[in-house]
Amino acid sequence: MINEGSKPATEMLDQMFGSELRYLLAVSYIVLSNNQVTSRHIEREYQMPVHGWSALYAITSFPGLRSKDIQHLFPRPQNSISRVVRLLVDRDLVREEVSKADARAKLLYATPKGTELLAEIKAKVLSRQNEMLGSLTDSEREDFLKLCRKIAADPSLHRSKTM
Amino acid sequence: MINEGSKPATEMLDQMFGSELRYLLAVSYIVLSNNQVTSRHIEREYQMPVHGWSALYAITSFPGLRSKDIQHLFPRPQNSISRVVRLLVDRDLVREEVSKADARAKLLYATPKGTELLAEIKAKVLSRQNEMLGSLTDSEREDFLKLCRKIAADPSLHRSKTM
DNA sequence: GCAAGATACATCCATATGGAACAATTGTGT
DNA sequence: ACACAATTGTTCCATATGGATGTATCTTGC
Numbered sequence: 001m002i003n004e005g006s007k008p009a010t011e012m013l014d015q016m017f018g019s020e021l022r023y024l025l026a027v028s029y030i031v032l033s034n035n036q037v038t039s040r041h042i043e044r045e046y047q048m049p050v051h052g053w054s055a056l057y058a059i060t061s062f063p064g065l066r067s068k069d070i071q072h073l074f075p076r077p078q079n080s081i082s083r084v085v086r087l088l089v090d091r092d093l094v095r096e097e098v099s100k101a102d103a104r105a106k107l108l109y110a111t112p113k114g115t116e117l118l119a120e121i122k123a124k125v126l127s128r129q130n131e132m133l134g135s136l137t138d139s140e141r142e143d144f145l146k147l148c149r150k151i152a153a154d155p156s157l158h159r160s161k162t163m
Numbered sequence: 164m165i166n167e168g169s170k171p172a173t174e175m176l177d178q179m180f181g182s183e184l185r186y187l188l189a190v191s192y193i194v195l196s197n198n199q200v201t202s203r204h205i206e207r208e209y210q211m212p213v214h215g216w217s218a219l220y221a222i223t224s225f226p227g228l229r230s231k232d233i234q235h236l237f238p239r240p241q242n243s244i245s246r247v248v249r250l251l252v253d254r255d256l257v258r259e260e261v262s263k264a265d266a267r268a269k270l271l272y273a274t275p276k277g278t279e280l281l282a283e284i285k286a287k288v289l290s291r292q293n294e295m296l297g298s299l300t301d302s303e304r305e306d307f308l309k310l311c312r313k314i315a316a317d318p319s320l321h322r323s324k325t326m
Numbered sequence: 327g328c329a330a331g332a333t334a335c336a337t338c339c340a341t342a343t344g345g346a347a348c349a350a351t352t353g354t355g356t
Numbered sequence: 357a358c359a360c361a362a363t364t365g366t367t368c369c370a371t372a373t374g375g376a377t378g379t380a381t382c383t384t385g386c
Contacts, residue, residue, distance in 0.1 A: 009235040012225055016236060017312055019224070021285070023304060024197075024292045026311035031194040032238045033320045034187075040344090041326035049372075061182070062175055068334060072172040073179055075195045077374050082335060104334040104381045122184070127325045129187045135317040136310065141186060144310045147303060148189035149180055153173075154298040157196045162290045163204035203374090212342075230365065240344050245365055267351045267364040332383070343372065353362070 030132075038128055046121065051076055052084045053121045056110065059094055060118050064107040066099070075158075093117055193295075201291055209284065214239055215247045216284045222257055223273045223281050229262070230269065238321075256280055 007015075017026050039050040046053070054074040059065050070081050085108065088094035093114030099105040110118065133141055151157060170178075180189050202213040209216070217237040222228050233244050248271065251257035256277030262268040273281065296304055314320060 007225065009232070012232070012236060013315070015224065017308070017315070020289055021220075021292060023296055023308055023311075024288065026308055026315060027190065028194055029236075029238070030311055030314050030320065031191055033315070036238050037321065037323045037326055041323070043344095057184075061178065062170065066334075069172070069175070073175060073192075075192070075199050078334090079336075079374065079376095080372090082337090083372090086336085102334080102382070106335075124325060125187065126183055128323060129184060131319045131323055131325060132314060132317070133186055134319055135313050140310060140313070143306060144314075145180070145186055145189055147299065147307045147310070148186075148193055150298050150303070151193050151295060151307075152176070152180070152189060152196070154295070156294045156297055157193065158200065160200045160204070160291060160294055162287060162294060163200055206374095231363085241364090242344065242346095242366075243342090245367090246342090249366090265352070265364080269365075328386090330384085332381100334381080335379090337378075338376085340375095341373080343370105345370095346368085348367070349365090351362105351364080354360080356358090 034128075034132060038125070041124075042121065046117075048087060049084060051080065052087060053118070053125075055081060055084050056088055056093060056114055056118050057122070059088075059108045060110040060115060063109050066105045066107060068105075088114065197291075197295060201288070204287075205284065209280075211250060212247060214243065215250060216281070216288075218244060218247050219251055219256060219273065219277055219281050220285070222251075222271045223278060226272050227270045229271065251277065 013029075016022070017029075019025070035050070042048070042050055042053060051074055055070050058070045058073045062069070067078070067081050067085055070085075071078060074081075085094065085096070089096055091113075092111055095109050095111050096106040097109065099107050133144075136144065176192075179185070180192075182188070198213070205211070205213055205216060214237055218233050221233045221236045225232070230244050230248055231241075233248075234241060237244075248257065248259070252259055254276075255274055258272050258274050259269040260272065262270050296307075299307065
């Protein structure tokens with residue numbers, strides 16, 4: 001293997017993570033890499049897109065949630081959420097109920113079947129999370145979370161002047 | 164607006180980021196939110212998928228890179244990279260050259276036009292990065308990077324036992 | 327109380343995406 | 357030297373995706 005001048009992968013990554021765009025590249029790299037594992041697994045194992053379980057997770061966490069609210073927790077195009085909610089309803093994982101206060105809105109509730117499935121997936125994802133963060137100490141994890149939350153709380157994450 | 168028992172968005176986010184899956188949810192939230200801004204912008208503005216400029220960035224950073232190597236820097240399915248490289252070549256942003264050491268491999272080089280376009284996009288992305296990280300101090304940014312790199316360096320990010 | 331605009335959600339449609347199968351080339355073991 | 361496996365990149369095809377539009381309902385201004 002001659003490799004014709006191209007560097008080994010770790011060295012290239014080091015250079016990328018030392019470049020001007022290092023922060024964006026590094027955090028994207030983590031999420032992309034994890035998606036290659038997690039998303040694919042969930043899609044195969046449960047025949048639904050990743051945001052299928054995301055939506056189920058949101059609905060279970062906040063019974064009576066509307067489709068619109070899911071968008072605030074898992075930023076995705078709205079039709080995408082509409083479709084996945086339909087899938088959850090069709091599989092009897094979620095039940096919808098027209099709001100009495102607003103006939104446009106549908107309040108979403110997990111069914112027992114949905115609650116059960118979520119618990120199963122959640123356990124796997126939790127175990128996956130521990131795998132991913134295996135190299136961090138407890139205090140590093142909390143630091144990481146704190147920084148992520150600080151970025152997440154900044155409104156400029158969602159609205160850009162330059163783009 | 165009655166809201167029928169559903170909490171305000173920030174309160175729901177707080178609860179999510181306090182749950183067991185907080186680390187994964189928080190970091191995914193950042194990247195998803197940013198993609199809603201950045202990816203859409205690049206797709207519209209430059210008529211190419213986000214990993215179009217990712218590939219161009221990789222190729223410019225490491226002249227003579229092979230398609231295969233791009234995968235290590237920007238984890239994506241391999242046919243997806245193949246397609247986007249084709250797009251870059253068709254637009255005269257990248258030039259490919261069959262490797263003398265391995266006739267299967269194509270070495271990729273940015274053309275002047277490609278280099279120029281990359282510089283333009285890179286400036287925007289850099290400005291977007293500063294926007295996103297606006298709420299972090301310099302030392303917090305470096306902490307964040309350090310933690311991201313630590314996670315990125317762990318092989319279990321790519322290979323899972325539980326999935 | 328009624329148009330005009332806003333909002334919630336669904337649907338249409340063109341395109342993007344990723345798994346699988348493929349072709350071409352290289353490496354390996356005997 | 358020759359079969360066989362591994363690797364690089366491409367293509368096929370079924371499905372996912374997101375922007376635009378549609379429909380129903382609600383809110384606002386007058």
